[in-house]
Amino acid sequence: MSLHGMRNYQKLLVIVAGPTASGKTDFAIELALRFQTCILSCDSRQFYREMRIGTAVPSDEQLAKVRHYFVANLSVTEYYNAARYETEAIKLLEYLFWQRDVVIACGGSGLYIDALCHGIDHLPDPDPELRKELQRLYQEHGLVYLRQRLQELDEVAYARTDLNNPNRMLRAIEVSLVTGKPYSSLLRHEQKFRPFGILKIALNLPRPELHDRISRRSDQMIRDGLVEEVIRLQPFREHTALNTVGYKEIFAFLDGKMSLDQAIANIKTATRRYARRQITWFGKDKAYHWLSPSDLRPAVELVEQALKVEAI
RNA sequence: GGUACCAUAGCUCAGCAGGUAGAGCAACGGACUGAAAAUCCGUGUGUCACUGGUUCGAUUCCAGUUGGUACCA
Numbered sequence: 506m507s508l509h510g511m512r513n514y515q516k517l518l519v520i521v522a523g524p525t526a527s528g529k530t531d532f533a534i535e536l537a538l539r540f541q542t543c544i545l546s547c548d549s550r551q552f553y554r555e556m557r558i559g560t561a562v563p564s565d566e567q568l569a570k571v572r573h574y575f576v577a578n579l580s581v582t583e584y585y586n587a588a589r590y591e592t593e594a595i596k597l598l599e600y601l602f603w604q605r606d607v608v609i610a611c612g613g614s615g616l617y618i619d620a621l622c623h624g625i626d627h628l629p630d631p632d633p634e635l636r637k638e639l640q641r642l643y644q645e646h647g648l649v650y651l652r653q654r655l656q657e658l659d660e661v662a663y664a665r666t667d668l669n670n671p672n673r674m675l676r677a678i679e680v681s682l683v684t685g686k687p688y689s690s691l692l693r694h695e696q697k698f699r700p701f702g703i704l705k706i707a708l709n710l711p712r713p714e715l716h717d718r719i720s721r722r723s724d725q726m727i728r729d730g731l732v733e734e735v736i737r738l739q740p741f742r743e744h745t746a747l748n749t750v751g752y753k754e755i756f757a758f759l760d761g762k763m764s765l766d767q768a769i770a771n772i773k774t775a776t777r778r779y780a781r782r783q784i785t786w787f788g789k790d791k792a793y794h795w796l797s798p799s800d801l802r803p804a805v806e807l808v809e810q811a812l813k814v815e816a817i
Numbered sequence: 818g819g820u821a822c823c824a825u826a827g828c829u830c831a832g833c834a835g836g837u838a839g840a841g842c843a844a845c846g847g848a849c850u851g852a853a854a855a856u857c858c859g860u861g862u863g864u865c866a867c868u869g870g871u872u873c874g875a876u877u878c879c880a881g882u883u884g885g886u887a888c889c890a
Contacts, residue, residue, distance in 0.1 A: 525854070550854055560854080586851035616853050625850050636852095667848070670857040676850090692850070712845095750854045774843075779854050785847065 516602045516701035521611040523708035524780035526718045528798030530563050533611035534571050540607045543572040547612030552579040558734045559751035581746040591620040615786035624697030654678050659687035704811045707793040719776045750775040
């Protein structure tokens with residue numbers, strides 16, 4: 506069996522990943538209780554304390570059972586990214602592993618999990634003014650502008666980047682302008698050293714079952730007051746955090762662009778597609794052990810086995 | 818019960834004056850190092866309701882059957 510990144514550290518980080526609505530929250534809590542440890546969230550939307558219903562944050566009852574980190578720790582007005590997460594999470598883990606041998610990391614944000622497991626290159630944060638200005642120029646002149654600009658600043662990135670993807674090009678342009686060096690020359694893509702072993706578990710279900718769970722969970726969110734939550738967030742809708750499945754669609758409803766039923770149907774569709782992208786992302790990483798959310802026993806065994814290897 | 822219209826992809830529908838079919842959405846596959854629940858790329862998945870008839874050849878024309886819709890009773 507493959508224990509990615511595993512050496513003789515006697516400390517183990519257990520990743521519980523998988524598509525949205527696959528049952529990660531309950532599964533991670535059971536696992537944490539079994540090993541008397543805590544949970545570190547890797548969910549880029551559950552960070553925001555004002556977004557609880559639409560992001561399926563663990564309930565108060567669940568939060569009382571197991572200590573969670575990186576849940577409701579930010580406001581939607583705050584800027585955040587995967588690099589900051591890496592820095593903060595690694596620092597926190599240092600402290601957590603001082604007291605225990607196992608920590609569970611649970612969430613569906615692949616980029617954040619990667620940042621946690623092997624790091625992300627250290628580059629400057631975007632300058633909001635510059636980003637706004639580039640955004641404006643893009644709106645005015647379209648993709649052609651971004652392509653031209655990127656080609657001038659970084660030919661290597663120009664050759665490698667998807668020239669239909671404005672976000673990618675914007676990012677490369679931004680960094681090149683801020684640093685005065687081509688973006689591509691700053692990327693090292695190195696696997697950073699981690700002083701702990703990593704066991705990767707991903708949950709999934711047969712597609713029709715996953716879709717059914719997505720549908721029922723979306724309906725439940727509406728019953729729990731998603732619309733009211735989104736109304737409260739209206740003043741912040743321009744913030745990146747609100748560019749999220751479940752929120753975008755309710756904004757469209759509140760704007761009178763569609764019926765509530767239509768908005769709910771759109772939420773379900775967008776969630777299904779999100780789940781598919783997650784499955785693609787995690788599927789690329791061959792270190793994952795794929796389990797069903799009912800496979801707690803096999804998961805416990807995997808962890809125990811990994812700990813034995815660690816202890817050698 | 819009678820008359821008319823309809824039946825094509827998961828859904829809404831186009832099309833073929835006879836040469837086994839295509840759009841949108843959904844779905845599926847993929848990319849992705851600071852917006853990542855974001856952003857972007859790719860792929861038609863089909864007993865053309867059923868049974869006969871005409872024809873070299875029927876999803877297309879004809880008849881019947883079944884199901885649906887509308888109107889008349």
